[in-house]
Amino acid sequence: MVEPPFDAFAYAHAHRTEIAWLSQNTNHLVPPSVVGPALARAIEERRYEGYPYAPGAPELKRLVLNDLGLGDGSGLLVTAGGTESLYMLARALLAPGDEVVASDPSYLIIHKFVELAGARTRNLEIYQPPFRLTYDRIREAVGPKTRMILLIDPLNPLGSGYPRDEVRAIAELAHDKRIVLLNDVTYRDFADSPTLAQPLAPETTLTVWSVSKNCGLAGLRLGGVAGAPDLLQKVHRYNTNDLGVNVLAQAAATAALSTKREWFPRVLAQTRANQERIRDVVRGVAGASLPVFPSQANMFVIDLAKAEVTPEALQRELLLRHGVFVRAGNYLSPQFGGRFVRLSFSNPPEDIERFARAFPATVDALRGHKASTAPIPSA
Numbered sequence: 001m002v003e004p005p006f007d008a009f010a011y012a013h014a015h016r017t018e019i020a021w022l023s024q025n026t027n028h029l030v031p032p033s034v035v036g037p038a039l040a041r042a043i044e045e046r047r048y049e050g051y052p053y054a055p056g057a058p059e060l061k062r063l064v065l066n067d068l069g070l071g072d073g074s075g076l077l078v079t080a081g082g083t084e085s086l087y088m089l090a091r092a093l094l095a096p097g098d099e100v101v102a103s104d105p106s107y108l109i110i111h112k113f114v115e116l117a118g119a120r121t122r123n124l125e126i127y128q129p130p131f132r133l134t135y136d137r138i139r140e141a142v143g144p145k146t147r148m149i150l151l152i153d154p155l156n157p158l159g160s161g162y163p164r165d166e167v168r169a170i171a172e173l174a175h176d177k178r179i180v181l182l183n184d185v186t187y188r189d190f191a192d193s194p195t196l197a198q199p200l201a202p203e204t205t206l207t208v209w210s211v212s213k214n215c216g217l218a219g220l221r222l223g224g225v226a227g228a229p230d231l232l233q234k235v236h237r238y239n240t241n242d243l244g245v246n247v248l249a250q251a252a253a254t255a256a257l258s259t260k261r262e263w264f265p266r267v268l269a270q271t272r273a274n275q276e277r278i279r280d281v282v283r284g285v286a287g288a289s290l291p292v293f294p295s296q297a298n299m300f301v302i303d304l305a306k307a308e309v310t311p312e313a314l315q316r317e318l319l320l321r322h323g324v325f326v327r328a329g330n331y332l333s334p335q336f337g338g339r340f341v342r343l344s345f346s347n348p349p350e351d352i353e354r355f356a357r358a359f360p361a362t363v364d365a366l367r368g369h370k371a372s373t374a375p376i377p378s379a
């Protein structure tokens with residue numbers, strides 16, 4: 001009998017409470033008291049029985065625009081995660097034959113949406129310093145078929161961030177060429193001084209935002225896109241979630257955003273301390289290194305090219321033997337995915353300590369091929 005391929009997510013979810021989730025850049029540091037009472041109230045009021053106000057709760061929209069530092073001139077769509085907005089805008093703004101300037105590594109789900117629209121991404125390889133796109137390279141890559149530039153800032157998976165001057169130059173380029181700058185700012189709260197492109201080029205920028213990572217609400221699926229009202233109107237034609245976004249998610253996001261200033265500094269401080277701890281652990285493992293440090297997001301990658309272990313084997317062994325879930329790079333990079341694992345670190349220190357114990361031992365075991373002969377527990 002042929003064994004089905006190992007499904008890391010099925011395994012991790014089956015052992016959900018025993019896993020250190022370092023795999024999806026989620027945030028496990030927001031005190032439950034931030035959203036718990038708001039969710040409890042919404043449940044008590046049985047808000048889930050009725051449909052939400054379809055365009056999104058006005059208070060939530062005001063809080064999001066404030067949080068992004070965007071004024072009243074910006075429109076805002078609230079969708080089921082930033083993901084739904086990314087899908088909608090790709091369908092709405094791209095046609096067969098169009099090109100999108102993007103990177104490799106990248107958050108490849110966006111590239112998939114581009115391809116579903118019949119367009120293609122032109123992936124500039126950025127797995128070398130400065131580990132991000134640059135104005136010069138984008139300008140060279142923009143051609144007659146280019147309709148969009150994808151600027152994920154800070155960048156998943158590398159954790160690199162864009163300096164203000166670079167964002168400005170890229171935003172102006174998009175404006176001058178009349179192409180859309182898709183500025184995905186999902187991780188901006190983890191950066192030292194994030195710069196949004198929209199205030200620099202309001203007519204041609206779309207800002208994709210999310211409360212999954214900053215507010216620790218990934219499971220509730222809420223995010224959206226901001227931009228000039230006429231551009232957003234085009235995007236909105238592709239809205240399939242016509243009856244609005246989950247009411248409980250909106251209640252939780254409203255509670256989190258209205259108090260974010262009070263609790264986010266502690267989340268950030270722990271996230272920073274965690275990445276330093278991980279850096280020290282990686283330093284002690286021959287052949288492993290951090291291409292980007294410090295990360296401007298809540299994740300980075302560990303390069304393993306010289307460590308004599310494959311990312312897939314490391315992911316599997318860390319998960320099955322230590323309950324530590326990191327991601328092998330092939331889901332984030334066609335060219336370089338065989339060289340790295342990505343891990344995130346907005347987690348309690350215990351999770352990071354579990355990684356600190358498991359990582360050196362697992363790399364050693366894999367080098368000696370000891371791990372591959374041992375039995376694997378079933379899900």
Ligand SMILES: Cc1ncc(COP(=O)(O)O)c(C=O)c1O
Pocket residue numbers: 024025080081082083084107152156184186209210211212218221222223224
């Ligand atoms: C760059 C980027 N954009 C968007 C998303 C999707 O976020 P959401 O949970 O809001 O759909 C992610 C999720 O990991 C991401 O990394």
